[in-house]
Amino acid sequence: MLEQKPIKEFQNRDTIDHFFILRKLEVKQKKDGSNYLVLEFGDKTGFISGNYWENYEDFYKEAFVGAIVKVRGSVEVFNDKLQLRIESAKIAEKEDRVSLSDLIPASLRDPEDMKKEFWNRIKKIENFWLKSLLKNIFTQERFEKFIFAPAGKSFHHNYIGGLLEHTLEIVKICDLMCDISEKSNFQPPINRDLLITGALLHDIGKIEELSYESVFDYTDKGRLLGHIVIAANWIYAACKQIPYFPEELQDLILHLVLSHQGKLENASPVEPKTLEAIILYYADELSAKTNAYRQIIQSGSEANSNWTKFHYLIQSSLFISKEPEFYNKENLEKNKNPKREKSDGTLFD
Ligand SMILES: [Fe+2]
Numbered sequence: 627m628l629e630q631k632p633i634k635e636f637q638n639r640d641t642i643d644h645f646f647i648l649r650k651l652e653v654k655q656k657k658d659g660s661n662y663l664v665l666e667f668g669d670k671t672g673f674i675s676g677n678y679w680e681n682y683e684d685f686y687k688e689a690f691v692g693a694i695v696k697v698r699g700s701v702e703v704f705n706d707k708l709q710l711r712i713e714s715a716k717i718a719e720k721e722d723r724v725s726l727s728d729l730i731p732a733s734l735r736d737p738e739d740m741k742k743e744f745w746n747r748i749k750k751i752e753n754f755w756l757k758s759l760l761k762n763i764f765t766q767e768r769f770e771k772f773i774f775a776p777a778g779k780s781f782h783h784n785y786i787g788g789l790l791e792h793t794l795e796i797v798k799i800c801d802l803m804c805d806i807s808e809k810s811n812f813q814p815p816i817n818r819d820l821l822i823t824g825a826l827l828h829d830i831g832k833i834e835e836l837s838y839e840s841v842f843d844y845t846d847k848g849r850l851l852g853h854i855v856i857a858a859n860w861i862y863a864a865c866k867q868i869p870y871f872p873e874e875l876q877d878l879i880l881h882l883v884l885s886h887q888g889k890l891e892n893a894s895p896v897e898p899k900t901l902e903a904i905i906l907y908y909a910d911e912l913s914a915k916t917n918a919y920r921q922i923i924q925s926g927s928e929a930n931s932n933w934t935k936f937h938y939l940i941q942s943s944l945f946i947s948k949e950p951e952f953y954n955k956e957n958l959e960k961n962k963n964p965k966r967e968k969s970d971g972t973l974f975d
């Protein structure tokens with residue numbers, strides 16, 4: 627395992643002799659007309675940029691986005707942001723024994739555990755047609771990509787295994803909604819098999835919308851079609867391969883995938899028009915936003931503030947309590963209001 631200080635913990639004046647993934651490589655011009663390199667580096671915990679001002683020619687000849695590089699230099703502050711002052715950089719060699727998996731962010735969940743959860747949930751689908759459809763879509767080749775892919779480039783579940791993690795979260799939320807409505811004898815009942823199949827398939831197109839061998843980015847296919855259309859094409863083709871697949875069921879499952887982003891301006895070609903579709907939309911939102919907020923909060927607050935930096939995707943800053951310990955049970959016991967000790971035995975004592 628690679629032992630080096632993670633980017634997230636970098637501080638001003640730290641000395642760097644580190645391996646990173648090269649995320650960005652641009653040539654820019656100085657005022658005197660000569661060139662310099664603008665670079666961005668990443669590890670499992672974050673990103674940091676840096677300018678390579680002098681003697682970068684050898685590095686530039688070999689460098690490419692996605693390469694593992696070794697950088698020497700120091701951390702400095704520029705415009706209130708940490709950046710690297712690069713003394714030297716080179717492409718890592720075999721002898722360095724550093725692999726992409728040492729540097730690419732990955733889900734904290736156990737991959738085997740997630741795979742088991744995924745197949746166990748498919749086993750519970752009773753509808754013959756939907757089970758056949760899932761079997762047809764999740765071929766060995768697609769499943770291998772599915773368990774590896776991130777769910778997004780930068781906003782939520784943007785790490786290896788993120789797509790599977792996100793999908794399992796949505797399946798759980800959808801199952802919970804079905805349980806709740808069954809208990810209240812809600813009519814008409816939610817079609818659980820249909821909803822769960824939609825949840826399992828809703829983002830499957832991301833395995834080809836994104837590239838994730840090293841740096842996460844959109845593929846040409848992803849830019850041209852988007853994950854919703856990619857998935858819809860696969861589902862349509864699979865339904866046609868299954869003899870006598872009911873046409874209305876095909877349209878209902880396609881509707882779930884097509885409408886899962888809720889609004890036309892969110893790249894969904896239709897808005898949710900069924901009970902299952904509206905549940906899937908909000909389940910997707912809940913999973914994605916919770917994960918995104920968690921990551922923004924983990925990035926920490928601004929100096930001397932209880933607030934994170936303004937985040938352009940949520941158009942807001944988030945509050946970080948400086949005293950989360952205050953809310954744990956032991957502290958609450960210590961700070962218990964003395965008046966409550968003379969309680970006469972209410973429901974909450
Ligand atoms: Fe999506």
Ligand SMILES: [Fe+2]
Nearest residue numbers: 792828829910
């Ligand atoms: Fe999603």
